[in-house]
Amino acid sequence: MTADAPHGAEAPPELVQLLTPEGERVEHPDYDIDLTPEEIRGLYRDLVLVRRVDLEAVALQRQGELGIWASLLGQEAAQIGSGRALAETDMAFPTYREHGVAWCRGVDPVNLLGLFRGVNHGGWDPAEHNFHLYTIVIGSQTLHAVGYAMGVQRDSAEAATIVYFGDGATSQGDVNESFIWASVFNAPVVFFCQNNQWAISEPLEKQSRIPLYRRASGFGFPGVRVDGNDVFACLAVTRKALADARSGQGPMLIEAFTYRMGAHTTSDDPTRYRVAGELEAWKLKDPIERVRAYMFKNQLADQEFFDAIDAEADDLGRDVRKRCLALPDPEPLAIFDHVYAEPHRLMDEERAQFAAYLEGFEG
């Protein structure tokens, strides 16, 4: 890899793209989408707002208010496109970076910040949002998603399940087992792999010798690579895959070809392992700029609209910050809560002992 040929920036021709980085609308024989100006303005708003929340979270971490944060910078289109493709009854299983999908599913961003602040490990109700808890161990959630989809089959329900994971996760046994399960049971599940080119410091070449979407054929279901920085294409491809899953056509792998523009997390330093030119090349493919250019060119919005969205984003950033800082630390005895659903002697005993210990400091 050299600065002349930035890693991954030249995507192979099989990429599904409906909107070029310059904001030109292009056709694709298999995937198309017909969006109203209102829908396009909505997607733009989503993209800007989730980037703004992400920016605020990075700042909060730098100021010591979050222990760590995993930024989605650069992956907004992959997440908003796929997230907005979901029907209300579809179920989504995220990694720990799906802040954009969480936004689409109506999870309060403060809940995400709470996890990274350390007040809990998540705590939202997956059933309320049809958005599962963040999973930190790489790839584990792919099996949960397939099992959930097998449940949907048994309920004879018309719902699809989508599961998110990254390029690094494709090396995990669980991900490969989930492909096998989904295949042999024809489970209504969409595997949405955001190939952001980097698994912390390891480039894609450390995970695969073939393009990731082609892995699907070995498991017996279709795979497709989509421009992960093109929100229209991500929406179109995911919508089709979900519809196929709902109508009994089984699983599909979508590889969203994108780029992690920031660090792996706020603890990471990408200057140690990747060249600056790579980021610059990908900045030209920014997922938000191309939508903005398209909207300008086609007069789908005026400056007033863009200013209003920017103002809304700043308000959201301020609100999220304020509510994050107001999150109370949990009470010490909360350590013992929710470990078991039913009464458990050891929990009761240790809770009582710890309470007595704490009381010893009072008065």
Next chain:
Amino acid sequence: MSTLTLAKALNEGMRKAMEDDPKVLIMGEDVGKLGGVFRVTDGLQKDFGEQRVIDTPLAESGIIGTAIGLALRGYRPVCEIQFDGFVFPAADQIITQLAKMPLRSLGKVRLPVVVRIPCGGGIGAVEHHSESPEAYFTHTAGLRVVACSNPADAYTMIQQAIRCDDPVVFFEPKRRYWEKAEVDTSAAPAGWPPFDQAQVVRPGTDLTVLAYGPMVKTCLEAAAAAEEDGRSLEVVDLRSLNPLDVARVTESVRKTGRCIVVHEAPVYNGFGAEVAARVTETCFYNLEAPVLRVGGPSTPYPPSRLEDHYLPDLDRVLEAVDRAFAF
């Protein structure tokens, strides 16, 4: 009353649970048409269909991972891990997901998943087919760990495990699968002892023997032999390892003043260490001797031609009894 083998009692218990609740599923390798390599699920697929008795691909992490997903959708999967030594590919899903997801959700998610594991040695098997991995799981908060020792308990405890809203690791003593006993399949569940409660299976006055799973029978035989020497041993079947029924154990040891704990697993850092520490705390002034542990050597399970030397037997239990009385 019916006379059932332990394997058949488990089978009948699962059948009852499936009849009672359409959300109960059976899943694992070879559990369908074959009925499991030990035939514990024999006939269930025939009667409940392939949607409820699922022959899975051959991957243990996949079994537990998809069972978690099914539980998230409202099902109550009962997973079979074919042999104790095969549970480790699933250990990540059991320890990092199954045990912790309810807490991660602040109680909004419940995972009523049962992980059945045939355990222990004594059947002349090859490597990885005779292990006792219970301590790995008793050390994992969020799991309940139980072990049945006889057909009657097998019948009730499997149903209680399936009905429990917490994940349960359910150990089955594979060398006792074919042993028969009377099982009352008509008794109302309300009258069954809770599955996290220990049971005194032989009352005595001089020394308490604590055991679970396959070792309960061995300890009962040892108690009968000790009686001939004029020693009255009380045998307590712990049944539940997490949580441990400390109250019942304490009650027994305070009465007898002596205690040994017996399992097949290696003694070093085995479950007996936790029991011994607890008993020492609660019965310190009643103890006439230190709590002694009887178990396998702190080695991997040996080739089967050596397993009779490895596994605690009547003589090893009695030798420990002698040492406890010699103090």
